[in-house]
Amino acid sequence: MKKNKTNYEFILNSSIYSLSVVLGASYLFINKVYISLDGDPKKKIKVFFKSKPETSIDEFKKIIGDFKNELLNYSLREQIVKSNQKVREIIIAQALLSPLYDTFQDFVEESDEKDETEDPLGITKTWEEHFGKKEKLSVKKNKNAKT
Amino acid sequence: MLKLKLSSKFYNQIAINKTIKDYSSLGDIKFIKQGDYFVIHFNKVKSNIIKIIADEFGNYVLAQMIKNK
Numbered sequence: 001m002k003k004n005k006t007n008y009e010f011i012l013n014s015s016i017y018s019l020s021v022v023l024g025a026s027y028l029f030i031n032k033v034y035i036s037l038d039g040d041p042k043k044k045i046k047v048f049f050k051s052k053p054e055t056s057i058d059e060f061k062k063i064i065g066d067f068k069n070e071l072l073n074y075s076l077r078e079q080i081v082k083s084n085q086k087v088r089e090i091i092i093a094q095a096l097l098s099p100l101y102d103t104f105q106d107f108v109e110e111s112d113e114k115d116e117t118e119d120p121l122g123i124t125k126t127w128e129e130h131f132g133k134k135e136k137l138s139v140k141k142n143k144n145a146k147t
Numbered sequence: 148m149l150k151l152k153l154s155s156k157f158y159n160q161i162a163i164n165k166t167i168k169d170y171s172s173l174g175d176i177k178f179i180k181q182g183d184y185f186v187i188h189f190n191k192v193k194s195n196i197i198k199i200i201a202d203e204f205g206n207y208v209l210a211q212m213i214k215n216k
Contacts, residue, residue: 019157020216027213034202035209037157045157050202 005053008064011044017071021078022047025070032063149189151201153208156183162211163187166204173200 012022019041026035026047032055039046049067051060124129153163163185167176174192178185192200 023209023213023216026209030206030210036153036205038154039156041156052202053199065156147208 005057006060008049008060009046011039011046012071014041014043014045015076018044018078020043021071021074024065024074028070029063029067033060149192149197149201151187151189151204152184152204153187154183155185157182158185158208158211160185162208162215165211166207169207170200170204176204 012089022037022045026037029035033052034050036048036050037045038048049060049064051057055063119125163178167178170176172197175190175209176187177190178187180186187201187204189197189200189204196203
């Protein structure tokens with residue numbers, strides 16, 4: 001960590017603070033200080049701060065502190081986003097598919113109602129209803145005659 | 148001649164090109180790639196902005212990258 005009144009630099013471990021976290025935090029402060037990045041995004045990220053002409057020394061110090069807090073804030077946000085990703089995907093999928101699901105339900109209900117009233121193949125009819133009792137008796141008589 | 152070095156591991160060429168285009172009215176700005184760095188050269192920059200143009204340019208590139216992420 002190097003610092004003087006108008007310049008400040010520190011090194012961040014990228015396994016703790018990812019590049020997207022550093023970029024997000026940097027974006028909030030580029031109107032107040034000059035920020036540049038160097039190093040290796042997969043290992044160590046060097047962040048350089050340079051005070052703007054209109055920024056006072058006290059203000060500069062405060063910005064550095066706020067930046068560090070913002071890094072924590074962004075990394076927490078990133079963790080929450082990662083942990084809730086599946087839940088968010090399910091909610092979005094449900095929201096997008098719900099109109100289709102309702103249409104499908106209506107279709108199923110309509111087809112169920114038809115099945116209850118109509119029996120075109122006569123599946124629900126009994127044997128007697130199909131062939132009648134007399135025919136059965138005549139078959140039995142014929143069998144007895146042959147024996 | 149004023150120079151600015153930006154690491155190509157962090158800064159991308161699209162953002163640099165966009166910034167050069169947006170800053171074109173402030174001077175003659177060009178860049179070359181040298182190893183892992185983009186080296187930006189500033190020429191014919193007005194004297195009243197010469198102290199801040201390189202730093203402002205760096206911030207602008209950073210903002211472009213975040214916007215286009």
